[in-house]
Amino acid sequence: MFFRLLEDSVLRNRRRKVLAVVTIAIAATLMSVLAHISIDIGNKMAKELNSYETNIRILPKSEGVSLFLGGVDYNPLKGRFFLNEKDLPRIKGIFWGNNIAGFSPFLTVPVKITGYDAIPVPLVGTFFQRQIGDVDGSQSFETGIRFIKPYWTIQGAWPDDLQQNNALVGKALADALNLGVGQSLQVTPDKGAPVVLQITGILSGDDTYDHAVMVPIETVQNLAGLPDGVESIDVSAMSVPESALSRKARTHPDSLDVQEYDLWYCTSYVSSIAHQLEEAIPNALVKPVWHVAETQGAVINKIQLLMFVMTLVIFIAAGLGVATIIQTSILERSGEIALMKAIGAANHHVALLFVAEAILLGVIGGVCGYLLGMGFSQIIGFDLFTSTIAPSPIVGPVVGTYAVAISLTGTVFGLTRIRRISPTAALHGRI
Amino acid sequence: MNELILELKSIKRCFGKITALDDFHFNVKPGEWVSIMGPSGSGKTTLLNILACLDTPTSGDYLLDGINVASFNEDQRTVIRREKIGLVFQQFHLIPYLTALENILLAQYYHSVIDEDEAMAVLVRVGLEHRATHLPSQLSGGEQQRVCVARALINQPAIILADEPTGNLDEENEAIVLKFFKDLHQQGKTIILVTHNPEIGQEGDRIIYLHHGKIVEKVYF
Amino acid sequence: MLIFVNTLREFSAVAFTAGIVFALFPSQGFLVRPCTGKATAFLAQCLVIVLFLASFYKFSLHFSYAQFSSVSILNTDMIINSASLFVAAALLIAVVPVLAHLLTMLGKRMIRLSLFIVLAMIFIRWSAEVTLGLLELNLWDASAARVSFVAKIGHLFPLMIYIEMALFAFLLLAFFCKRRALLQNESVEIGINRRKSEYSTLIEKRWMKSALLIIVAIVVPLLYQDLYAGRAPKLSPAVAVASGEDGVIRIRMDDVKNGELHRFSAISKSGKQVRFFVINRGKSKDFGVAFDACALCADKGYIKKSRHVICLACGSLIFIPSIGRSGGCNPIPLKYEVMDDMILIKPEDLDAGAKYFGFF
Numbered sequence A: 001m002f003f004r005l006l007e008d009s010v011l012r013n014r015r016r017k018v019l020a021v022v023t024i025a026i027a028a029t030l031m032s033v034l035a036h037i038s039i040d041i042g043n044k045m046a047k048e049l050n051s052y053e054t055n056i057r058i059l060p061k062s063e064g065v066s067l068f069l070g071g072v073d074y075n076p077l078k079g080r081f082f083l084n085e086k087d088l089p090r091i092k093g094i095f096w097g098n099n100i101a102g103f104s105p106f107l108t109v110p111v112k113i114t115g116y117d118a119i120p121v122p123l124v125g126t127f128f129q130r131q132i133g134d135v136d137g138s139q140s141f142e143t144g145i146r147f148i149k150p151y152w153t154i155q156g157a158w159p160d161d162l163q164q165n166n167a168l169v170g171k172a173l174a175d176a177l178n179l180g181v182g183q184s185l186q187v188t189p190d191k192g193a194p195v196v197l198q199i200t201g202i203l204s205g206d207d208t209y210d211h212a213v214m215v216p217i218e219t220v221q222n223l224a225g226l227p228d229g230v231e232s233i234d235v236s237a238m239s240v241p242e243s244a245l246s247r248k249a250r251t252h253p254d255s256l257d258v259q260e261y262d263l264w265y266c267t268s269y270v271s272s273i274a275h276q277l278e279e280a281i282p283n284a285l286v287k288p289v290w291h292v293a294e295t296q297g298a299v300i301n302k303i304q305l306l307m308f309v310m311t312l313v314i315f316i317a318a319g320l321g322v323a324t325i326i327q328t329s330i331l332e333r334s335g336e337i338a339l340m341k342a343i344g345a346a347n348h349h350v351a352l353l354f355v356a357e358a359i360l361l362g363v364i365g366g367v368c369g370y371l372l373g374m375g376f377s378q379i380i381g382f383d384l385f386t387s388t389i390a391p392s393p394i395v396g397p398v399v400g401t402y403a404v405a406i407s408l409t410g411t412v413f414g415l416t417r418i419r420r421i422s423p424t425a426a427l428h429g430r431i
Numbered sequence B: 001m002n003e004l005i006l007e008l009k010s011i012k013r014c015f016g017k018i019t020a021l022d023d024f025h026f027n028v029k030p031g032e033w034v035s036i037m038g039p040s041g042s043g044k045t046t047l048l049n050i051l052a053c054l055d056t057p058t059s060g061d062y063l064l065d066g067i068n069v070a071s072f073n074e075d076q077r078t079v080i081r082r083e084k085i086g087l088v089f090q091q092f093h094l095i096p097y098l099t100a101l102e103n104i105l106l107a108q109y110y111h112s113v114i115d116e117d118e119a120m121a122v123l124v125r126v127g128l129e130h131r132a133t134h135l136p137s138q139l140s141g142g143e144q145q146r147v148c149v150a151r152a153l154i155n156q157p158a159i160i161l162a163d164e165p166t167g168n169l170d171e172e173n174e175a176i177v178l179k180f181f182k183d184l185h186q187q188g189k190t191i192i193l194v195t196h197n198p199e200i201g202q203e204g205d206r207i208i209y210l211h212h213g214k215i216v217e218k219v220y221f
Numbered sequence C: 001m002l003i004f005v006n007t008l009r010e011f012s013a014v015a016f017t018a019g020i021v022f023a024l025f026p027s028q029g030f031l032v033r034p035c036t037g038k039a040t041a042f043l044a045q046c047l048v049i050v051l052f053l054a055s056f057y058k059f060s061l062h063f064s065y066a067q068f069s070s071v072s073i074l075n076t077d078m079i080i081n082s083a084s085l086f087v088a089a090a091l092l093i094a095v096v097p098v099l100a101h102l103l104t105m106l107g108k109r110m111i112r113l114s115l116f117i118v119l120a121m122i123f124i125r126w127s128a129e130v131t132l133g134l135l136e137l138n139l140w141d142a143s144a145a146r147v148s149f150v151a152k153i154g155h156l157f158p159l160m161i162y163i164e165m166a167l168f169a170f171l172l173l174a175f176f177c178k179r180r181a182l183l184q185n186e187s188v189e190i191g192i193n194r195r196k197s198e199y200s201t202l203i204e205k206r207w208m209k210s211a212l213l214i215i216v217a218i219v220v221p222l223l224y225q226d227l228y229a230g231r232a233p234k235l236s237p238a239v240a241v242a243s244g245e246d247g248v249i250r251i252r253m254d255d256v257k258n259g260e261l262h263r264f265s266a267i268s269k270s271g272k273q274v275r276f277f278v279i280n281r282g283k284s285k286d287f288g289v290a291f292d293a294c295a296l297c298a299d300k301g302y303i304k305k306s307r308h309v310i311c312l313a314c315g316s317l318i319f320i321p322s323i324g325r326s327g328g329c330n331p332i333p334l335k336y337e338v339m340d341d342m343i344l345i346k347p348e349d350l351d352a353g354a355k356y357f358g359f360f
Ligand SMILES: Nc1ncnc2c1ncn2[C@@H]1O[C@H](COP(=O)(O)OP(=O)(O)OP(=O)(O)O)[C@@H](O)[C@H]1O
Pocket: A428, B015, B018, B019, B020, B038, B039, B040, B041, B042, B043, B044, B045, B046, B047
């Protein structure tokens, strides 16, 4: 019987119901957009922070930070501090040295390519794959950029670190200049003699080096006149994600009890690895590279409060809208309600009808809003971060709950009217 | 033990300055048929509303089956109304979007559980089994009133309250509906029936005449 | 999941007490006024409130936002964890009326029984908490009896919710049996009374269904957490290897070259059971051989999970190519020699590692 009543109740007065659904759907759309964007980035960030492989960057402690414009460093190398290539084995010498999966140093100078003088391109010196001895020279370790960028794809072959003229060219640059594997290339630094390079491979899969030429680090050191000069080091480490314990250890080291201290000491937290690296390498500044957290995450973090306030305001506005619609509809049906009460309906019988209807309207509005929001979030996500938003499954329940909550809150406020309808109207014929 | 099924003791019902019922005393024995007559505005419907537990008196006591319901709240009145009282309206008041059968099922649903066989049996009793799936708008006035009577009977109340049940009917239908009331009276139901028609009034065991919220005359047969 | 389970554990006693109190004083309603209501009812409700506050305090001690998510931006973990908190609260709130109804229908004896069981558990639990507090504040001397009492109750606490749920299930069963007996004794009703009794059956069925639903919704996640998800990962079994006549342990390379962690156990000269493992570090036969113990975090051992080797004691990941070297949380290296297709481990090398095992 209840469903029979609900059926009629839902099907009647469609214009008003459409109005309610539209109100809810608009609110749900907004929620859907915000939730899609925020949750996608939150998830990416959580995945990054919870990952067991962290990228750590070692930079010289100096004020002269490189000035990158269009992939070219315009800050002259002179007058800046550098790390020393001789310190590299120390990386493996730290307590958590076994957890260092690989590292690679970098030194970059801007060069002009003969024949294309107009645009300077970065000439990046690095390790591709080579053996490095321990601090005491007892054991050796194979490392280089191959090991820390497993997602790179190379068309052709990796350069040989021992061949100083071997070079890897970024895909975009290669396409622009029509360069291919096996061709040679003459580059000229600001001051100094030109060098001829042999292209062994084309690199794709990394935006950072799309417009760069990569060579063994000695080539760049020679060009720049900086023997052993290293500008930065990328380290890939196997670590344990930061936890409540590691945070506690950093902020209140004294508050750890014996067990906690042992556990903390014996755990390769990112922060401890970074800290040890900073101690091991002179004049170094070490920090984990959290790509998402530092770019998209930072943006969302700033506007999160704004988003929260927005959803709250919309909730209240839409809730009031629904309350008005429900109240009108109760008022309109007051004769029928009076009759129902006269023949034995309790308030809850009548209220349940409206609540069920509210849930239904909320779900419909929520689904519409969810889908619309998914579309909009793609556009906005692309606009903000030039990346697509992966729709995560949790957004559905979130938007659904939000929509149903709006509908129910509105209805509950409207329901107070049901109590005020007196069944005496039935006998008096005022129906 | 208790000889009275309804007992009103100095009931007063005021609407602002208007006193619709004034120091009203009224007793009904089980199985009695009482007709209530009086000019328009004399307080008949107000009395019925109080008897049906649809309304509460401004002051006074109302004993229904020995229970004082005058101070009951809305929910308590709803429960007691479901159990003990069947209502027949002048304007029939069927739910327009439910069929005849569903209108009866609705009363069952509010009371306890629905039972289509029982609902159908009541429809048979009022001679409308062939109209079960018709909407009220597809029924004549007499048929609608018979559905209304069926609805009032479905939960087997002890008391039937009717407010001018034949007011909107032609003579033929009036006779049919009146016949039901006579049958019910025979079965021992208590009936209180408001009417403007003296002939119908005389069908009862007694008539009380109201004027300005007071009983001005009682006629026993 | 953990938040869900912890919330249930902490507050279940409050919900149960509240349900019993409502059943004890059915007509007193919610929040008895001290002057007009029954004094005992008022005191009972005060007890519920005090209990709630105490549980809330205990809960807040271990509560931190970091449990919800490692990231401050809205994400899936954060939503699921917060939702689980609300679901747990809703379930416990639902326990109150359902329990009260069951008890009211079952009568005084069952109410007293439940009250006794629940109050006993509350008393034991909180006396342990208070003892611990007094010990921590140095107001009480830490005698062995006191410390072991606190520790024992600490171990028993996770079981309490199961006892409560068992009680709930028992009450449900008792109610079910009682109704069945009633229905069988009843003469067949006719007319309106039949519909009325059908209705009351329907309503009672709804109560029973909700009770069952609540029990399932609480017990299943609890069991899942306690028996499966919350269990510490276990070491794969160690294959016992015997040394040859010369005391040298020989392991065929072909048996251990598949890249998995192969755990072995052998008896050292000192009679201790010593575990070690062999893992192929690269594609060719490049073996890392190490004791299944860490110089820092003792002999909990190491497991291989997907493509990582993990130290069970601290959860640190071990870089597989570094197995066989000492340092960090790496397993303690075990010297070995290769001969033909065999890995040979000398008895003196094995004995050298015996000191890392079994000192707890
Ligand atoms: N809700 C109300 N508010 C104010 N006055 C009311 C209300 N209901 C009834 N009255 C007044 O109470 C008095 C009695 O009304 P009631 O409806 O009981 O008369 P009645 O005898 O049923 O008349 P009729 O024969 O026309 O149906 C009238 O004066 C009417 O105006």
